[in-house]
Amino acid sequence: MTPTLEAVGLRRAYRVPAARPWRRTTRAALDGVDLALAPGRSLALVGESGAGKSTLLRMLLGLERPDDGSVRFRGAPVTPDAPGRLRQEVGVVVQDAGSSLDPRCSVRASLREPLECLDGWADVDHDARALELMAAVGLDPATVDRRPGQFSGGQRQRIALARALIANPSVLVVDEPFSAVDPATRARLVTLLRSLVERSGIQVLLVTHDLGVADRLCDDVVVLAHGRVAEAGPIDEVFARPASAAAADLLGAVGRLPARR
Numbered sequence: 001m002t003p004t005l006e007a008v009g010l011r012r013a014y015r016v017p018a019a020r021p022w023r024r025t026t027r028a029a030l031d032g033v034d035l036a037l038a039p040g041r042s043l044a045l046v047g048e049s050g051a052g053k054s055t056l057l058r059m060l061l062g063l064e065r066p067d068d069g070s071v072r073f074r075g076a077p078v079t080p081d082a083p084g085r086l087r088q089e090v091g092v093v094v095q096d097a098g099s100s101l102d103p104r105c106s107v108r109a110s111l112r113e114p115l116e117c118l119d120g121w122a123d124v125d126h127d128a129r130a131l132e133l134m135a136a137v138g139l140d141p142a143t144v145d146r147r148p149g150q151f152s153g154g155q156r157q158r159i160a161l162a163r164a165l166i167a168n169p170s171v172l173v174v175d176e177p178f179s180a181v182d183p184a185t186r187a188r189l190v191t192l193l194r195s196l197v198e199r200s201g202i203q204v205l206l207v208t209h210d211l212g213v214a215d216r217l218c219d220d221v222v223v224l225a226h227g228r229v230a231e232a233g234p235i236d237e238v239f240a241r242p243a244s245a246a247a248a249d250l251l252g253a254v255g256r257l258p259a260r261r
């Protein structure tokens with residue numbers, strides 16, 4: 001079966017500041033990465049800080065061109081010039097999304113904006129859709145005209161999630177969604193996301209270093225280390241019997257295996 005989203009042989013190097021600037025020094029952020037989001041499944045992308053997770057996401061979303069390799073969404077090539085169906089069908093919660101909401105805009109305006117840009121929403125009542133999503137993420141629809149500053153960090157995270165979901169995506173990409181919130185808020189957000197996944201059948205591509213969260217939300221895992229895939233497979237198997245040092249290290253850093261579902 002064709003993967004929903006697939007990367008083959010991605011390479012990307014960035015210039016690094018050098019002691020002798022006339023010498024061009026680059027470092028590979030991605031060094032030949034393959035990844036597949038299998039149909040009907042959710043995927044966790046894990047790896048220590050600097051492993052290349054966010055870089056890989058930018059390539060997967062067609063926001064940046066790889067030096068080499070290719071990305072396909074439902075079998076069709078994705079490039080920054082021609083993202084194809086990906087723009088319509090993929091909702092994105094960027095890293096630290098809560099604080100990336102425009103502080104001057106009401107939640108209503110932030111939620112309506114994607115509907116105004118995307119095809120197929122012209123005949124839909126944008127305000128009604130905004131209120132519907134407020135309720136879906138557990139926020140009081142009566143607060144829709146407040147600005148982001150009037151919400152807590154956890155609530156802003158919910159607003160970012162509502163915005164990513166507003167155009168009814170088939171895939172939800174989330175980069176480190178729970179790193180800036182306290183453990184109780186994180187637990188509530190994970191429960192919310194899990195119930196959304198169960199109800200809507202949306203596929204999640206989750207970037208995280210929290211293996212417990214990955215285990216609760218995802219079926220498969222890709223372990224990234226130094227810009228390469230150290231290990232990939234069903235999350236139960238990788239967590240039970242890590243075959244790579246990178247996966248074992250991540251599990252060791254947690255101190256114990258994450259609680260089973």
Ligand SMILES: Nc1ncnc2c1ncn2[C@@H]1O[C@H](COP(=O)(O)OP(=O)(O)O)[C@@H](O)[C@H]1O
Pocket residue numbers: 014015028029047048049050051052053054055056
């Ligand atoms: N735009 C960029 N310019 C220069 N270096 C970058 C850029 N983006 C990422 N890098 C480098 O690539 C490596 C991987 O970064 P990143 O993808 O952000 O890792 P992660 O998200 O796993 O923490 C790091 O060494 C980082 O400094």
Ligand SMILES: [Mg+2]
Pocket residue numbers: 053054055095
């Ligand atoms: Mg990152």
